[in-house]
Amino acid sequence: MPAMLTLHHAPTSVCSQKVRVGLALMELRYESRMLNLQAGDQFEPGYLKLNPDAVVPTLVDGDLVVVESSLILAYLDREHFSSQLMPRDPAGRVRAEHWLLRCLSIHAAINTLSFSTAMRKKILAEKTRDEIDALAARFPDPIMGQKRKDLILNGIASAYVGQALVHLRRLFADMQDELEEGPWLGGNRLGIADVALVAYVDRLDRLGFSGFWEEEFARVGPWLDTWKALPAYSTGIADHLPPGSAEAMRAGGSAHWPELQTRWTGLTETRAL
């Protein structure tokens, strides 16, 4: 019998990782449609019909197309996993839903730190200025294209980096608070917020930025370590990393850590929850 679910995704995209981790945890089988984002598969007219923002992931379930990684996770949990990942009590549910919504700004921050450091290094080594202009012009949303170009040209001097650090500081402060109550966000059971956040925190770790949480938000590290021991982490994240990419990412990110660390410690505390 053909798989009912089809996932359009990319090997190292954080939003794809997050959905693959969810699919693995829920033990859901799916047909895989892997896109090469560097080659521009996301701009193919057929794919744009599914996802007009030209981003991954996209889930197709029969006739239904679901975009936005957090909505995909919530959909899969609700329709295919009897809502086992969503807390039942109103307060827990509100908190979990808030995390899902916050993933939009968290993803933007991760994208900023990836493209202003490791990805920037790779792109500058491979592309001419004209090619970078052309790459930015392909985004359906011109501001997204402008952001990408700004990150590539200005690196961590880009204003987007300052915004990312503010959002990430709030993320870790709030994670630390929730993890005081139990090993998972929201308590003793692994829930949808844990699944929604793991790939983002993992990306920062892989960029060599674990200093964001190591001392000040000390519950985040053990949370990530617990994740790394789960088969769903390997299936969703580790197994898809191309050979050599982990080393390149760490080198490309770590070079900027001293400056980011100085800026990080200079930020004032703000909390969202």
Ligand SMILES: N[C@@H](CCC(=O)N[C@@H](CS)C(=O)NCC(=O)O)C(=O)O
């Ligand atoms: N908010 C969206 C963000 C999706 C997104 O930006 N995906 C990235 C990969 S993580 C992408 O497809 N980028 C395409 C590109 O860089 O051209 C979601 O959570 O699904």
